Amino acid sequence: MFKQIRERYNEYGEKHPQVKEWFETFVFVLVMVIIIRYFICEIRWIPSGSMKPTLIEGDRIVVERVTHFFKKPQRGDILVFYPPFVKINKTPLGILARRTGIGCNDVAFIKRVVGLPGDKVEVKKYPDGKYAVLINDKPLKEDYILSESDYIPCSETMYCGPMIVPEGKYFMMGDNRGNSEDSRFWGFLPEYRIVGRAITVFWPINRIKSIIYK
Secondary structure (H helix, E strand, O other): OHHHHHHHHHHHHHHOHHHHHHHHHHHHHHHHHHHHHHHOEEEEEOOOOOOOOOOOOOOEEEEEOOHHHOOOOOOOOEEEEOOOOOOOOOOHHHHHHHHHOOOOOOOOEEEEEEEOOOOEEEEEEOOOOOEEEEEOOEEOOOOOOOOOOOOOOOOOOOOOOOEEOOOOEEEEEOOOOOOOOOHHHHOOEEHHHEEEEEEEEEEOHHHOEEOOOO
């Protein structure tokens, strides 16, 4: 069957060499895009203010996909991912759309890793009105957040702890704690849903910067 298809393709290519060249160029570019997006990096844009002040609406960022092949996410990493409540399109066309970025409707989030597997996590409010994230009963130093006072108040239906992060999962939070739909609402992030790690803002020009991880 494949031999017949190849023979007919070669026969058509001999009659229409320019069309054959265009088709082969298209296929080559498509394959390279898939390889680059899957193994190296991809481009994303920031649609909301949940990561202020680190990232703001309209920022274009580069998300690298190399690191996760060699090591686990670290605390403080800013990750792009598909949250647990998002149903990922697993059809061949859906997979192709995610790999190429063309026509992909799967909703991705971007948040920061706060809790690692095995950590005891708690979001706590102090008498002075300020909040802190406790990791293993110790306040986490977070000089990147927008405000220590502007937090969404915890409720009985939220994941504010104290709780232990399960193996293979992470507790994610936005830097803008007063306006972020993060793990406090939908729980822990499974590692297999991670797309990659944000490494730089490349647009707009006045926002160009590397995202520094300590």
